[in-house]
Amino acid sequence: SAPVAGVVRHVGEWNEGDEVPPGAVLARLDVPDLLLRHNEAMSRHEAAERQAGRLEAEGDPASLRLARVEAERWRIEADHLAARLDEASLRAPIGGVLLTPRLQERAGERLDVGGIFCTLAEMNPLKVEIAVAEKDADVLLGDRDEIRAVLKFQAFPEKDFVARVSHVRSSVETIEGRTVIVAEGTLQDPGPGEGLRPGMTGEARISAGSRSLGWILFRKPWRFMQRMIWL
Secondary structure (H helix, E strand, O other): OOOOOEEEEOOOOOOOOOEEOOOOEEEEEEOHHHHHHHHHHHHHHHHHHHHHHHHHHHOOHHHHHHHHHHHHHHHHHHHHHHHHHHOOEEEOOOOEEEOOOOHHHHOOOEEOOOOOOOOEEOOOOOEEEEEEEHHHHHHHOOOHHHOEEEEEEOOEEEEEEEEEEEEEOOOOEEEOOEEEEEEEEEEOOOOOOOOOOOOOOEEEEEEOOOOOHHHHHHHHHHHHHHHHOOO
16 A cells, blocks of 8 residues: 555556555656655755854854754754655565556656555465354363364365464454454465465364363253343
């Protein structure tokens, strides 16, 4: 996303599916207003420095102090604007795969502050999001190191992928009309999973440690009775 507003110029030679290293320059924004203000601040700083040099030669300490304060103020302003100009270079915040097609066609487009230029997907490690029904959220309690999930993606129904749950979001979400809690995890040794793509969907079975056979058999009817009968 764009930290400053400007027109997209000089789009890098990146294509959809390319591996982009962190910090790579994806494009540069044309920000003439910032450039003009920076040049003005530099000019005023140099003028104040010359004034301070002249006053020092004349032996006017009171005016010299004021001139040095003025020079320092414009130096700070110039440094601040230089940092803003550096933000006009849109750099990859992470290393990942470029998902946005035809990036070069964005040249000439104006981006406001926060406007999205492109999307990168972090692929190492591969991350998954598992939507767990609110009524089954208790399986996400306990030690996260013990929570595993077996995934079947629609594109690869013949293969099981194992993921470890590392984080459970603190608030519920509504997905396709269902109230769910989203668990985030990473795939463990995906092996020949290079065909996986961001956005793929599938089904998951979560293992939250061992349970007694009675707990497994009677959990659902017991919870149903608890919801239906208020004691």
